[in-house]
Amino acid sequence: MKRLLTTLLLTYSFLGFAQNLISNVPNRNTTSLNGVWNYIIDPYQTGFYSFHLDQYDKQEKPAKGAFFTNYHAQNKQELVEYDFDKSPTITIPGDWNSQVTELKYYEGNVWFKKSFDYNLAANKRLFLYLGAINYKADVYLNGKKLGTHIGGFTPFNYEVTSIVQPKDNYLVIKVDNTRHKEDVPTVNTDWWNYGGITRDITLIEEENSFVEDYTIQLKKNNASIISGFIKINNLNSAQNQVSIAIPELKINYKGKIAAGGILNFEIPAKKISYWSPENPKLYDVTVNFNGQKLNDQIGFRTIETQGDKILLNGKPIFLRGISIHEENAKGGRANSEEDALRLLNWAKELGCNYVRLAHYPHNENMVREADKMGLMVWEEIPVYWTVEFTNKETYQNAEDQLTASIIRDKNRASIIIWSMANETPISDARNTFITNLAAHTRVLDNTRLVSAALLTKKETIDDPIGEILDVVAFNQYLGWYGGNLEDAEKITWKSKYNKPIIVSEFGGDAKQGFHGEKNERWTEEYQEYLYIQNLKMIEKIPHLSGLSPWILVDFRSPKRLLPGIQDGYNRKGLISNDGNKKKAFYIMQDWYAKKKNE
Ligand code: GCB
DSSP states (O other), X not given: OHHHHHHHHHHHHHHHHHHOOOOOGGXXXXXXXXXXXXXXXXXXXXTTBOTTOOBGGGSSSOOTTTSTTOOOGGGOOOOSSOOGGGSOEEEESSOSTTTOGGGTTOOSEEEEEEEEOOOOOTTEEEEEEEOOEESXXXXXXXXXXXXXXXXXXXXXXXXXXXXXXXXXXXXXXEEEOOOOTTSSSOSOOSSOOOOEEOXXXXXXXXXXXXXXXXXXXXETTEEEEEEEEEEEEXXXXXXXXXXXXXXXXXXXXXXXXXXXXXXXXXXEOOSOOOOOSSOOOOEEEEEEETTEEEEEEEOOOOEEEETTEEEETTEEOOEEEEEEOOBOTTSSBOOXXXXXXXXXXXXXXXXXXXXXXXXXXXXXXXXHHHHHHTOEEEEEOOOBSSOOTTOHHHHHHHHHHHHHHHHHHTTOTTEEEEEEEESOOOOHHHHHHHHHHHHHHHHHOSSSEEEEEEOOBTTEEOOGGGGGOSSEEEEOOTTTSSSOGGGGGXXXXXXXXXXXXXXXXXXXXXXXXXXXXXXXXBSHHHHHHHHHHHHHHHTTOTTEEEEOOSOSBOEEOTTOOOTTTTTTEEOOOSBOTTSOBOHHHHHHHHHHHHHHHO
């Protein structure tokens, strides 16, 4: 067992180093680069390839003025056929589709530029942290390439200590949101492919040697031990003392970082006030290292399964949930704290204690607010429908997105479930793909539950992946994609697994304000009836531990083409995109109110 643990920890540290992602950015010494940026729409990638399609950043000396990142001291580029400073501006973070009319449907390349000044003291280090860019980003500072990143919903960072200068830094990012079959997600999704720099861009200033990442959580199934690791970037052996202070728990733990830069610890703790929806208690935690203090606000709770029950802090819990897409009031990618509160407050009003953040990792504000509000969270990666399960690079891409999400969010008490996938078609390759992702998740974080939203046939939950999941979840659309709502009460579900079951989706479209008979599609009455009937069926599902109807708010989807009704929106929201509640909202609200009192 001990050996296994050591292997796991080594694997973890290896992975951690490979990615070197800095966590807990909101509590660090940062400078925001959000705000007004210049952009150039470049559908032919003129700034990236020569006329014979040679990639400029692979040439030793790119032709002057051709490559859009050409940079000269004093910020005087040799202008040929572009000029960032004279180009239009856009607000970052923000997708381009909702900000620039001509880019609403655009899928391709756009360049972004931000100039800034930064005085970095000689003994300090500086990192550029990019919250998320959809989908592919080529990043350059002062003409030097920092790297290329793929994956639209996870953070990444680069060290820029030796490149940054006091005046006129020139940060250029080429963003490409072209869809490809081998990507994660693949070409076909039921959501808008928002392009651009969609999350915060931040400079993080650190000392030479600093706390890069840590886990401070309850030990698996043990409510009286706080355990985890602390990882130091660039450990200097003379300074290997670290301490973890949780004043309210009278904890002031001191330890020594081992040569590899990692300290694994276990701290006995008494009288913890456990985090739960009723008591979303967060403790102030400080990691002290070499005169540096890194604060966090962390909740402690256990989550496990026992037979067909989900136990929160040892007690069975029913997940009263709702699915949510990351969209804001203007019909664009959500990112801010205000956006998060708008969505999560509606979930609260519905009577939820749980949210499914579909179908990709949402921005950090969502999980930080969920922590404060006492909402449990299902976090997912975009292994959606038919990604290329036989493609090794596709797998690596999915695994990298999972790793980054876990590094960013593993100290959030709200997160109880990591979801591996949504509605993937059964095949050997797919089973292996998801099994490997689940194993990887458990190596990085063995304290949370692993699930995936599955498909079912004939009211039977029987998918080989069920074997490896802690919680079996499935989507079904009785009364929308087939089936007769009148039959709802007669339908009985069977599961092959004695495990907790979540109905991760059900629902149907309604155009808010459109009224008619309960058998008339697209009316609020139809959706209301659909909810009434589905709930009668769902109540009887064996091992039922929760649900997350599809979906809280109408969201943009290029697949939804019906004029006058959909107009580019999936209308399965309980709330319209302009914020008006539909009749079905109140059905769900009543059901949850009753469920809460059971
Ligand atoms: C599903 C998908 C979800 C879609 C939804 C729908 O099963 O998981 O992404 O948006 O159905 O509305 O068809």
